[in-house]
């Protein structure tokens with residue numbers, strides 16, 4: 001029988017672990033042997049207030065089941081302090097799950113500067129600061145597993161969430177580059193777009209859906225991606241209610257609208273529109289199109 005997925009000797013930092021998804025990840029990691037930093041600022045869903053209660057409750061739960069955990073009450077905007085808590089208490093940092101988050105939902109023209117800034121600060125900048133603080137320690141250990149929490153709102157858009165969507169898709173970009181930069185040091189970074197009934201979603205979902213979308217359904221993939229045996233980095237997954245799926249980009253074969261001697265015209269775009277948007281025989285790109293463009297330019301040169 002294949003070995004169980006365990007995290008003995010590993011140290012995990014889960015941000016926003018006082019509630020919802022983060023709490024579920026923290027409990028599950030601890031149950032499988034990890035030492036866990038349970039970070040939570042303990043504020044409300046719009047980013048107001050602060051309390052040690054949320055993190056303390058989860059730490060108590062973990063410890064009462066015989067697990068190892070310590071609380072941290074700082075905002076993810078103080079990334080260094082979160083990582084310091086891991087180092088001071090457990091001597092290392094192996095896993096970072098960037099999960100903390102709030103909402104400031106408003107239709108686009110009603111979004112204030114503050115609504116915009118706080119969402120970018122907590123979701124995107126917070127994940128950057130926490131991960132940057134952990135990075136040198138992971139590099140030194142030649143080991144790291146990082147999760148960025150995006151959202152289908154970022155991948156596809158959602159009415160009333162322009163600020164949140166921008167931050168969430170930003171996290172995918174951040175993750176894609178960290179996967180490239182971390183490769184040589186065995187640091188993996190993946191992105192998830194979860195769906196779960198939680199205090200964040202309880203304002204927009206009916207109670208029976210909340211019940212069917214328990215955060216715990218999102219635990220198996222996250223734990224697998226955080227394990228030594230995880231085969232993947234730089235990928236993005238959608239999940240919820242026990243369903244898991246990988247998401248990737250699709251690029252049409254496209255059309256060349258220029259000629260050797262001209263930049264092309266908007267009329268040529270119109271004439272080629274069907275071809276530009278035809279996904280028959282499409283590519284599933286994992287990098288930009290520079291090699292193709294270089295090849296095309298060389299062809300033009302040869303023909304000159």
Ligand code: NAD
Pocket residue numbers: 015016017018019020021022039040041042043044045047054074075076077098099100101102122126149150151152193194195196197198199200201
């Ligand atoms: P939740 O409100 O239940 O939990 C989020 C936790 O983050 C809270 O305990 C909160 O106190 C904490 N937090 C907020 N700001 C913080 C800060 N600055 N520093 C530290 N902790 C902070 O929400 P959830 O539904 O479990 O969401 C977790 C993550 O998943 C969020 O990033 C959210 O955007 C994302 N997400 C959730 C869903 C869903 O369906 N629930 C869907 C897509 C994405």
